[in-house]
Amino acid sequence: MQFDNLNLQQHRPRRSCLYVPGANMRAMEKVGGLTADVVIFDLEDAVLPNAKMEARSNIVHMLGQSNLSPKEVVIRVNDLSSPWGAADIEAAARTNADAILLPKVTCAQDIYAAQKLLSAALKSANSSANIGIWAMIEMPMALLNIGQIAACATNSSLYGFVMGINDLAKEMRALTNPKRSAFKGALQQSVMAARAYGLNIIDGVYNDIADVDGLRAECHQGRIYGFDGKTAIHPSQLEICNDIFGPQEDEIKQAQAIINAFADPENKGQGVIKVNGKMTELLHLEQAKSVILKSEIIAKIYG
Ligand SMILES: CC(C)(COP(=O)(O)OP(=O)(O)OC[C@H]1O[C@@H](n2cnc3c(N)ncnc32)[C@H](O)[C@@H]1OP(=O)(O)O)[C@@H](O)C(=O)NCCC(=O)NCCSC(=O)C[C@H](O)C(=O)O
């Protein structure tokens, strides 16, 4: 199957998105050798107020020195009501980052305000870089405004959502449990809004680093809900995320069987056929092609 840059962008793997605190040089130096599809350099919650400026220059310096390709590089800036948000965006515009991640988003205006600053910063840096915007969905008000926030994708460079379940739990005064009972509505509404406007969407972090079974179960849940991948906080979480959010062997087999069945001259002109006992229509053929394309892109990128 053929793929070009457009396909790569559309089907780019975002199975694992690792947060790396901008104040932790040791962790930052390790990222090139880790198997995260996306690296999110953090300037927000993982960085103390008195370390914010140093963390910002660490990130700018590091991105100036290293090429992390094929990883997608994202910088989580501080929110614009904080003393650091605007300068974080200006600094990000001087890097080769693919996107900024905006925390504590509550409404469309937050995206437009960030866009305005980002565009101005790129202009004043004489940069033709195409830095996109991702939004954290972690505030109750964001859930109330989720449709209008997602709609910003039509007239800004917003291209992704990231769930922030720690902040959401805090703001809702909710308790977390293995089934994430309190957050199901928020998770589903966010996926719905993201897909309605063609956005990517990444699930929240799993805090208990040693609990691999718990992480695996939560990845499965996120995959079932439709997320593209999961944010991670520790290198030991990457393999599980990559495994569960990548196309599975049985999915690839079924996808190939669907493609073969529709290509079979015996099925010419058929809108609906049976493949391995399952009712299969042209929409399943589209899904099947996308599974194969994704697995080919992963193989091409990572060998
Ligand atoms: C949680 C940690 C502070 C634990 O760090 P540490 O005690 O150093 O762990 P280990 O000794 O097990 O680490 C082993 C080696 O791995 C490196 N390491 C650890 N974490 C990372 C990382 N994230 N990226 C790269 N490398 C990492 C260590 O340096 C060790 O290396 P070595 O010394 O050579 O053996 C730490 O894992 C951490 O800080 N994680 C990220 C935390 C973070 O970014 N939090 C903010 C994002 S989460 C969030 O805010 C979600 C959202 O907003 C919400 O609301 O839910």
Ligand SMILES: [Mg+2]
């Ligand atoms: Mg948060």
